[in-house]
Amino acid sequence: MMTVHEVSRLTGVSIRTLQYYDRIGLLPPAAYSGAGYRLYDDASLGRLQQILLFRELEFPLREIKAILQNPDYDRDAALAQQIELLTLRRAHLDNVISFARGLRQTGGENMDFSAFDTKEMDAYAAEVKRKWGNTDAYREFSEKSKGRTPQTEEALGRGLMLLFADFGKVRDADPACEQAQDLVRRLQAYITEHYYRCTPEILRSLGETYGAGGAFTENIDKAGGEGTAAFAAQAIALYCGS
Numbered sequence: 001m002m003t004v005h006e007v008s009r010l011t012g013v014s015i016r017t018l019q020y021y022d023r024i025g026l027l028p029p030a031a032y033s034g035a036g037y038r039l040y041d042d043a044s045l046g047r048l049q050q051i052l053l054f055r056e057l058e059f060p061l062r063e064i065k066a067i068l069q070n071p072d073y074d075r076d077a078a079l080a081q082q083i084e085l086l087t088l089r090r091a092h093l094d095n096v097i098s099f100a101r102g103l104r105q106t107g108g109e110n111m112d113f114s115a116f117d118t119k120e121m122d123a124y125a126a127e128v129k130r131k132w133g134n135t136d137a138y139r140e141f142s143e144k145s146k147g148r149t150p151q152t153e154e155a156l157g158r159g160l161m162l163l164f165a166d167f168g169k170v171r172d173a174d175p176a177c178e179q180a181q182d183l184v185r186r187l188q189a190y191i192t193e194h195y196y197r198c199t200p201e202i203l204r205s206l207g208e209t210y211g212a213g214g215a216f217t218e219n220i221d222k223a224g225g226e227g228t229a230a231f232a233a234q235a236i237a238l239y240c241g242s
Helices: 004-011 015-023 042-056 061-069 075-106 119-133 136-145 150-169 178-194 200-210 215-224 228-239
Strands: 038-040
Touching (some): 004 038, 004 042, 015 038, 042 075, 150 215, 178 200, 178 228, 200 215
């Protein structure tokens, strides 16, 4: 495990940026120390690499978050597309540099603007977004998050964690009890209101993610106490009829 300071030194990403990525749910830490400090594992660093590659390609953070949350997201396939996009970008920059050098040699008499054409690069980037974001949930998420301030995103994230804190208060009960099932209904309604329509299929998938270990489980357990994520996952599975 690495601390946020160590990750910052290793990657060059500022501590403030890493903290912000956590607050908006883009890069949650793998765990927290006993003193409450963020800790990152190899999986976290791999996710950060994906984020930085998309950032190099100027993808907005909200689109990166939606892409990485897509259950069909394939890291290897996305990496191949990122390489292709970066290659196109390098070729574009080489053309612009050559054009600028030519202007310098000719004294600025060249009226050719083809070096600034980004249609091929833009089309490929659009295809990447369509591939990983071509779901109703993605489109609804993009629409609802449009224009939100970072403060609003953080407040919504806190609201979600408060719900999991309520799950934690009943985690020793039967996940089939009315109180637990009511919390599942509240969770589904919250996601639908603020992010995208949380269908039973999406809710079931989310529940499996919550209980599968890693950053989601750690964060939910931090909000509600150890075992909260597993309890929420069981309650969701029962609610969805699994």
